[in-house]
Amino acid sequence: MDQPSAERTAYRICPLCEACCGLDVQVAGDRVLAIRGRETDVFSAGYLCPKAVALKDLHEDPDRLRQPLVKRDGRFVEVGWDEAFAEIESRLVPLIAAHGRDAVAVTVGNPSAHKMGLLPYFGRLAKALGTKNIYSASTLDQMPKQLSSGLMFGHWLSIPVPDIERCDFLLILGANPAVSNGSLWTVPDYRGKAKALRERGGRIVVIDPRRTETARAADAHHFIRPGGDVFLLAAMVRTLFEEGLVQLGRIEPHLAGVDAVRDAVAPFTLDAAAVRCGIPAETIRALARELAAAPRACVYGRIGTCTQPFGTLASWLIDVLNALTGHLDEPGGAMFPRAAAFAANTAGRPGSGRGIVTGRHASRVSGAPEVFGELPMGVLAEEIETPGPGQVRALISVASNPVLSAPNGPRLARALDALDFMVSLDIYLNETTRHADVVLPGVSPLEDSHYDVAFPQLSFRNHARYSAPVFEPSPQQPPEWQNLLRLAAIAQGHGAGADVLALDDQWLADEVRKSAGDHAPQVIAALAPRRGPERLLDLALRSGPYGDGFGMRHDGLTLDAVVAAPDGIDLGALQPRIPELLRTPSGHVELAPELLLGDLARAAAALADVPRDDTLLIVGRRDVRSNNSWMHNLPVLAKGPARCTLKIHPEDAARLGLADGALATIEAGGRSVQAPAQLDADMMPGVVCLPHGWGHDLPGAQLAVAAERPGANLNALLDEDSRDPLSGNAVLSGVAVAVRAAA
Secondary structure, three states: OOOOOOEEEEEEEOOOOOOOOEEEEEEEOOEEEEEEEOOOOOOOOOOOOHHHHOHHHHHHOOOOOOOOEEEEOOEEEEOOHHHHHHHHHHHHHHHHHHHOHHHEEEEEOHHHHHOOOOHHHHHHHHHHHOOOOEEEOHHHHOHHHHHHHHHHHOOOOOOOEEOHHHOOEEEEEOOOHHHHOOOOOEOOOHHHHHHHHHHOOOEEEEEOOEOOHHHHOOOEEEOOOOOOHHHHHHHHHHHHHHOOOOOOHHHHHHEEOHHHHHHHOOOOOHHHHHHHHOOOHHHHHHHHHHHHHOOOEEEEEOHHHHOOOOHHHHHHHHHHHHHHOOOEOOOOOEEOOOOOOOOHHHOOOOOOOOOOOOOOOEOOOOOOEOEOOEOOHHHHHHHHHOOOOOOOOEEEEEOOOHHHHOOOHHHHHHHHHOOOEEEEEOOOOOOOHHHOOEEEOOOOHHHOOEOOOOHHHHEOEEEEOOEOOOOOOOOOOOOHHHHHHHHHHHHOOOOOOOOHHHHHHHHHHHHHHHHHHHHHHHHHHHHOOOOHHHHHHHHHHHOOOOEOOOOOOOOOEOHHHHHOOOOOEEEEEOOOOOOOOOOOOOOOEEOOOHHHHHHHHHHHHHHHOOOOOOOEEEEOOOOOOOOOHHHHHOHHHHOOOOOOOEEEOHHHHHHHOOOOOOEEEEEEOOEEEEEEEEEOOOEOOOEEEOOOOOOOOOOOOOOHHHHHOOOOOHHHHOOOOOEOOOOOOEOOOOEEEEEEEOO
């Protein structure tokens, strides 16, 4: 008779959204019994949202892939790992030889940012392939903020975040942190921190086309016409100059371009901006005055400010406002985290650097410029469809589902079917990976170790936390980082049977020699016996701003020290970092980059482009239970009321003859989708809202729970050629649509 397995509690950092909460996972044998927030976690302090509980469903999901798949005669069959990689080598190597390295494209999705076995090693794969055709989810939601931050501060991830625990006035545009717990801002339990802000006498004001969950808990909310952020922000900047409210404070000696900004915003009068953005002129003036008068304040904008034609300008003007009111890099304002590991703005010579460049190459068909090493996701379909030298003939997708997440997914799906070869690394057979010839499954999030590579660079408080695997993966399942290295070995001509551990050793040695020089052998020896991501993490921690410097500082961080702290290590509140943080060639905060001043003229020319009163504009939304499309397949998150509904103001519904719950047809660009109407007075009249990431009714996908309520794919309506010209980010909101009752 089998003995019952002993129960134990494992510490885990949740990998399902940017909040990165610490969890207690109660298990017995290979079963998850319960998941709770870890009260003693130094960062999240016991906070928990529904997504974390769904880790049990994800781990146990029968639809989650556990064996490699190879497509034979149009059908997927399970194969062993060696057979899968042999298939990849036999088809990918001749294709590269015949058509060149740019014939292979790669896409990477945001789950990769939550896995330390994927994020650092994806770069190795991309470098090994040597292709210009690199695409990621960044050009679907955040590249404008990365570009504006890079131009202003010298690095793509030097992104200031609200110091919410010391803030008196928080102005939020196009963001819903009550649901997201931050985005490009890692802030678990935003609701609790916002409540504390208000209880100490502070104010929160939200500007959004929908009275969101964040807005309903704020002191004030103002509707804004979608896409109107740049006009509002520029008018606020102009008001600061006109009324003598500019106060640069401590960082004044480190600011460049103040006068150029003043001259550039001259066309954006309060009256003109009010007509264009839908917010009264006096309200705009009052917002500028309140921001300037607040002792500790911050402007924060997110996905709504990025997914529009002026995304980079809006992202830039947010930080211009923070700087001009003396709230940039000040406690309670917009501050820069100091990550313990992997942050480029803590390495090298402080105070200046090379800055960033864009446009090092361009897409073959449309000429879209490269930004941060990537091309816009919206050009991928045409790069596959258009014959000629450099045509994309093969694709490697890594934790990516652009058929749902990118604009005009139907066109992209047809293009994927035309590829000569496609490989996917994913845990599901989804709307994108169904097109692949080979699918390599990843591990359950409970089966690998975890350290957040990216999010401490965006966190409301400095910290270092590590969690070991809750369960051991199957002995047949290779670690994901080794799968990426094996693909890199194939691309470099080493073959599918290459020794990936030796390749990893060589890569590490090359990297250490760049920074440690003659001391490289001692550094490498000090990192033994760890391999793979843990070795990279130990190197990053020990050479980071809090590290032991390989024995130079006896109380500095090492991976051993972080592992030995079961609740993580609190590294303190955010501290001022200018000028040390800066990596611009001038050594200044560049308030007026030429690229942005040039594009501001485009916005000024668009001041008169006011939509007609009968035009309906569509925006997206996020639900706390569906951060990503694959979360719709988890029963604990999928249950409850239907969430893929078209929110519409009752006045608009009455004009269109739409009853609550009636099926509506939404049309744009000659394409249409259908969703039930949900009458909602929290919508701005003239604006409708459909959530992102749905459309689980495509043949070949194997997402049984999601298919029960597939929902409508908002992005199927959108134009893949419509994007912010500076960042290449797709325009996913503020698009004109026609809505009618379904026949």
